[in-house]
Amino acid sequence: MTSMTLDLHEDESRRAQKAADRWLIVGSILMGSLVLGPLGLPVFCRGIYLLHKAQTAGLSVRPMMVTLIGYVIIIDAAINSIGWGLDVFANHALITRTIFTAWGNLMDGGYFWHYNELWIGGAGAPGEKSWIIICIVVVFPMRIAAGIAFLQMRRWGHQWMIVTCWFGLITWLGYIINMTMYADVRYAGVAFPVIGWWLYNIFYITPFLAIPYLHTVNREIFSD
Amino acid sequence: MAGRNGMSEQDRRRHRALIVFQIVVYGAMVAMFLVQLQMFFVKDW
Numbered sequence: 001m002t003s004m005t006l007d008l009h010e011d012e013s014r015r016a017q018k019a020a021d022r023w024l025i026v027g028s029i030l031m032g033s034l035v036l037g038p039l040g041l042p043v044f045c046r047g048i049y050l051l052h053k054a055q056t057a058g059l060s061v062r063p064m065m066v067t068l069i070g071y072v073i074i075i076d077a078a079i080n081s082i083g084w085g086l087d088v089f090a091n092h093a094l095i096t097r098t099i100f101t102a103w104g105n106l107m108d109g110g111y112f113w114h115y116n117e118l119w120i121g122g123a124g125a126p127g128e129k130s131w132i133i134i135c136i137v138v139v140f141p142m143r144i145a146a147g148i149a150f151l152q153m154r155r156w157g158h159q160w161m162i163v164t165c166w167f168g169l170i171t172w173l174g175y176i177i178n179m180t181m182y183a184d185v186r187y188a189g190v191a192f193p194v195i196g197w198w199l200y201n202i203f204y205i206t207p208f209l210a211i212p213y214l215h216t217v218n219r220e221i222f223s224d
Numbered sequence: 225m226a227g228r229n230g231m232s233e234q235d236r237r238r239h240r241a242l243i244v245f246q247i248v249v250y251g252a253m254v255a256m257f258l259v260q261l262q263m264f265f266v267k268d269w
Contacts, residue, residue: 173252180256187260187269194264198257205253212242216235 009059016054017061021151023047028071032078044071062153063221069210073161074147076207077140084132087111091121107196109186110179125186127178131171139167158222162214169208 027044030036048068054061086096097116104111114124123129143164149157179186187193 169249173249176253176256180259183260183263184267187264187267189269193269194257194260208249212246215242216238 013054013059013061016050016057016059020047020051020054020061023050024067024071028075028078031075032082034079034082037079062151065213065217066150066153066221069161069213070147070151073150073164073207073210074144076204077143077147080204081136081140084136087122087132088120088136091116096122105190107190107192107200109188109190112190113185113188125182127182131175131178135171139164139171142167153222155219155222155224158214158217158219161210165208165211165214169211172205172208 023043024047027040027042027047030040030043033040048064051061051064051067055064086093087100090096091100100111100122101115104113104115110123110125110128116122117124118126118129120129123132142160146157146160146164150161151157183194187197190196
């Protein structure tokens with residue numbers, strides 16, 4: 001009788017986890033696509049609500065903190081991959097030339113100043129370009145892979161999440177120091193210098209906030 | 225008992241190191257922001 005109840009509890013938990021993940025995955029794909037972000041947020045929130053409901057009902061589902069960190073890291077990497085992927089591979093497309101330079105003119109001259117004038121096209125500052133390429137080729141794919149394994153509660157997912165969050169820290173510090181070195185060029189002639197850039201980017205800078213959590217969480221919850 | 229004390233001491237050190245780490249990291253970022261802000265007030269952008 002006891003084992004039957006335990007089996008039932010396990011089945012019920014698995015079913016609730018799957019139902020929540022279905023909403024969370026669809027929401028993440030929509031938000032990760034950049035342009036469909038506003039549609040994805042309510043879908044994602046419904047997934048979080050379902051997970052919370054399952055937790056309060058006493059089912060054994062993935063901890064909320066692990067869920068939020070995992071999905072946010074994946075969404076962050078996906079959004080930036082699309083934006084910077086367009087900058088590297090589609091910098092002569094009409095949409096890129098229009099939206100990127102308009103946005104650059106608004107708050108970040110890095111996407112206006114000498115746009116499409118390097119041999120590779122896109123953003124014209126050598127430092128900026130280097131960060132773009134290293135991020136879309138190495139950092140972001142690594143983050144998405146780590147995020148998926150982290151959500152599956154695998155041990156390597158936890159380990160690689162730590163690696164990729166430290167990498168994120170190096171990336172952001174390096175990126176900000178680099179842009180500050182030529183801030184005079186980067187902000188010259190834009191509509192909202194400095195304040196505009198920081199307001200827009202502050203949300204992208206935060207994912208390495210997960211580092212203290214990742215180093216103090218009970219690692220036994222991540223299994224092989 | 226000694227083991228438990230050892231554990232908590234290690235945890236305390238780990239927490240302290242993480243706090244120091246966060247102050248250093250955010251300090252570096254705030255410093256960059258302040259450099260940009262100073263330029264914002266001085267330069268004719």
